[in-house]
Amino acid sequence: xxxxxxxxxxxxxxxxxxxxxxxxxxxxxxxxxxxxxxxxxxxxxxxxxxxxxxxxxxxxxxxxxxxxxxxxxxxxxxxxxxxxxxxxxxxxxxxxxxxxxxxxxxxxxxxxxxxxxxxxxxxxxxxxxxxxxxxxxxxxxxxxxxxx
Numbered sequence: 001x002x003x004x005x006x007x008x009x010x011x012x013x014x015x016x017x018x019x020x021x022x023x024x025x026x027x028x029x030x031x032x033x034x035x036x037x038x039x040x041x042x043x044x045x046x047x048x049x050x051x052x053x054x055x056x057x058x059x060x061x062x063x064x065x066x067x068x069x070x071x072x073x074x075x076x077x078x079x080x081x082x083x084x085x086x087x088x089x090x091x092x093x094x095x096x097x098x099x100x101x102x103x104x105x106x107x108x109x110x111x112x113x114x115x116x117x118x119x120x121x122x123x124x125x126x127x128x129x130x131x132x133x134x135x136x137x138x139x140x141x142x143x144x145x146x147x148x
Contacts, residue, residue, distance in 0.1 A: 001027070003103040010044065012037050041067040046105040046112075048098055051077035062126055065089070065119035070112040072101040081122070088118040 001007070010029040011020055024030040041047070047064035049071060061078050064071050071089040078089060085091025090105065092098040105112045
């Protein structure tokens, strides 16, 4: 709040706990369970992903990148993707690092546009239509190679 006084924060999570709900204020929105977070992308200047548990790759990474939002995430949050901090997202591991990175995105957006563009390009590599075409080509080539 000291660095970006007018900033607001949306804590979007499924079934927020009473502790999280208590954080709601004029500058902190806690909408509760949403059918989709995509509508929030138009209202926000960045997406923070401080993920600390789960299994497999997190599709939560691709949604904001595809929307062109600068992503601030920890290494666990982007696991399973070939993303590198400083190239396609801002890396942050601690609460202070997340706060600093988000303030940087909000106060120097031009500096983060290239990061957001690189993140979007990475998300496009995971587009379902593209993946389907790649898989089809793989199957076709494998079958062709098996023919006598």
